[in-house]
Amino acid sequence: MKLTAEPDDGLDAIPGFPxxxxxxxxxxxxxxxxxxxxxxxxxxxxxxxxxxxxFELIAKRREFGINFxxxxxxxxxxxxxxxxxxxxxxxxxxxxxxxxxxxxxTSLIAECPLNLECQVVHQIDFGGSHxxxxxxxxxxxxxxxxxxxxxxxxxxxxxxxxxxxxx
Amino acid sequence: MKLTAEPDDGLDAIPGFPxxxxxxxxxxxxxxxxxxxxxxxxxxxxxxxxxxxxFELIAKRREFGINFxxxxxxxxxxxxxxxxxxxxxxxxxxxxxxxxxxxxxTSLIAECPLNLECQVVHQIDFGGSHxxxxxxxxxxxxxxxxxxxxxxxxxxxxxxxxxxxxx
Numbered sequence: 505m506k507l508t509a510e511p512d513d514g515l516d517a518i519p520g521f522p523x524x525x526x527x528x529x530x531x532x533x534x535x536x537x538x539x540x541x542x543x544x545x546x547x548x549x550x551x552x553x554x555x556x557x558x559f560e561l562i563a564k565r566r567e568f569g570i571n572f573x574x575x576x577x578x579x580x581x582x583x584x585x586x587x588x589x590x591x592x593x594x595x596x597x598x599x600x601x602x603x604x605x606x607x608x609x610t611s612l613i614a615e616c617p618l619n620l621e622c623q624v625v626h627q628i629d630f631g632g633s634h635x636x637x638x639x640x641x642x643x644x645x646x647x648x649x650x651x652x653x654x655x656x657x658x659x660x661x662x663x664x665x666x667x668x669x670x671x
Numbered sequence: 672m673k674l675t676a677e678p679d680d681g682l683d684a685i686p687g688f689p690x691x692x693x694x695x696x697x698x699x700x701x702x703x704x705x706x707x708x709x710x711x712x713x714x715x716x717x718x719x720x721x722x723x724x725x726f727e728l729i730a731k732r733r734e735f736g737i738n739f740x741x742x743x744x745x746x747x748x749x750x751x752x753x754x755x756x757x758x759x760x761x762x763x764x765x766x767x768x769x770x771x772x773x774x775x776x777t778s779l780i781a782e783c784p785l786n787l788e789c790q791v792v793h794q795i796d797f798g799g800s801h802x803x804x805x806x807x808x809x810x811x812x813x814x815x816x817x818x819x820x821x822x823x824x825x826x827x828x829x830x831x832x833x834x835x836x837x838x
Binding site for chain 2: 505506507508509510511512513514515517518519520521522536537538539540541542543544545546547548549551572575578606614617618619620625626628630632633634636638640641642643644645646647648650652653655656657659661662663664665666667668669670671
């Protein structure tokens with residue numbers, strides 16, 4: 505039987521989105537408000553709450569790194585999602601190694617198997633809880649042993665692995 | 672060892688996004704270009720290639736349904752992702768049952784355990800391959816037995832189940 509529910513309950517029930525670690529400058533923030541944007545030019549977008557330091561940094565630097573952690577890096581993911589870069593250097597707290605981007609000035613995370621260097625090309629701000637930045641991917645770094653199934657998904661207090669291939 | 676790669680390879684390597692069946696009017700389209708947009712007001716967004724019938728219909732009707740299929744509905748998902756509503760009625764082809772929305776005029780899919788009724792509040796079009804519509808969720812319908820882990824994810828030719836909880 506299907507129940508009619510409020511919009512918030514519907515939003516909460518969404519399966520999940522990829523967990524990413526957004527880097528700007530020397531700061532790291534965990535996010536699941538991450539999406540594909542366009543194939544040509546290849547671009548992605550991130551949604552940031554304007555009160556966050558990351559918003560301030562992206563608005564200023566006009567670039568960001570998208571680092572895909574593995575499910576093994578759960579502790580670091582939690583740290584980067586709860587601590588604020590205003591209080592601590594999260595590269596130091598987590599022990600993650602910063603690697604300078606080839607194109608962008610922002611640090612990428614060496615321990616993440618996939619990194620995307622992005623330059624902000626558009627800002628989407630219609631006044632909701634999140635402001636979105638569209639970033640064109642200008643360079644990527646992929647571990648030779650990269651496997652999609654090491655990734656972590658998140659929504660509404662549930663972290664999940666990504667599961668088996670169906671097709 | 673990490674290899675430097677082109678932007679397209681980086682985009683391809685993304686883990687996956689939830690597979691949704693977008694309904695507008697009496698048409699159905701499979702998409703993974705689906706994202707959260709904002710908590711307040713609760714809203715989501717869908718990315719559509721402007722050549723698709725679904726683009727035309729959303730642009731006209733200013734509303735859409737987001738229907739989350741289960742991994743059991745794989746065949747229907749493929750049909751709704753390959754056939755065009757210009758050639759056939761996909762409710763008829765798949766055997767899915769259309770149910771009118773409570774708020775929107777568009778049909779929802781009875782067999783999907785989670786449906787979101789959305790009204791378009793913004794259109795995002797910076798000229799890439801996709802145009803995005805932000806829809807405020809105005810009503811939701813959730814099966815009593817709904818479980819997030821029946822969902823399907825997709826990216827770059829891989830359909831995957833969503834996996835086990837980590838936290």
